[in-house]
Amino acid sequence: MSEKIKLTKEQVELIEQYAVMMEQTNLQPAMAKILALLNVADETELSFNQIQETLGLSKSGTSQAITHLLATDRIEYKTKLGDRKRYFYVPVHKWKDIAARHFAGLEAYMKLNQKILAQRSKKTKEFNDILKEMTEFLSALYKVYADRIK
């Protein structure tokens, strides 16, 4: 019988919105939906089957998405004694690691801009100055992160 999770209308909407947002960060639809479900559902630990049925994905699609989410540390799982299933959850307590990844992207962008600046022709002074100003803002932002979290 169905193990589909019961969701309120509001929850369904939040899941849809969350998933779209995740897709905008380059996450594939199926993965985005799984993450969304695990963030919004009352139960924070869901089985393969609950995820599959609640989201209406195929078994293989669910498996592939879960495998990828595990490999990229977006989800984890636990087991329960006397129960063969795995229960997947979002390791919210590791949010700083996720933040770190975003800031690593920011840092890379900063550094690339610095390299670009370093080799730009001196003739385009205004362009270079503004690029520098922008890069300095990125640095400041990065520093806020580094001071507060890292």
Place this chain on the structure above:
Amino acid sequence: MSEKIKLTKEQVELIEQYAVMMEQTNLQPAMAKILALLNVADETELSFNQIQETLGLSKSGTSQAITHLLATDRIEYKTKLGDRKRYFYVPVHKWKDIAARHFAGLEAYMKLNQKILAQRSKKTKEFNDILKEMTEFLSALYKVYADRIK
């Protein structure tokens, strides 16, 4: 004859890296390369033809990419008297507008998390508390931006 721009080896590499980074932010390859070229090349204003030939894109691909970059304010163009061509450039001086767009995304994510928190079951206290902590960090980050730039 060819209007291909001369680029140093280093410039070519920077353009490639820049383009990959832009693609990671969901920009299509052709657009990513155009932006990269306009950021790295010594000349900051390039014609349609220079862009097309330097990057080896088709005419139509170039046209479509430029149209989209213009529509999303990632590039602008100017004309020169007695010259029918348009000269495209990155409006670096508007970098704050681009930043604003990124932070609008951050804000939306924050707000969605707040909505999720508001409706979450009280039973998952630990989960909720950590989600709240994370959302508060995002708020702090947003505030840095708002205070410094907005």
Place this chain on the structure above:
DNA sequence: TATTGAGTTCACAAAATACTGAACTAAGTA
């Protein structure tokens, strides 16, 4: 008026992505 230059549009081709079903595995259960 014909030609050239500077693009634009569009229908389609190619490539990359995402998803599906069917067959398979491997551990536990009857």
Place this chain on the structure above:
DNA sequence: TACTTAGTTCAGTATTTTGTGAACTCAATA
């Protein structure tokens, strides 16, 4: 040993995304 549970793998399909060429527009020469 046969069956069930809980997935995994894979080949192929469907969908989406990008890029292309050919034909077209429209203004400015010649």
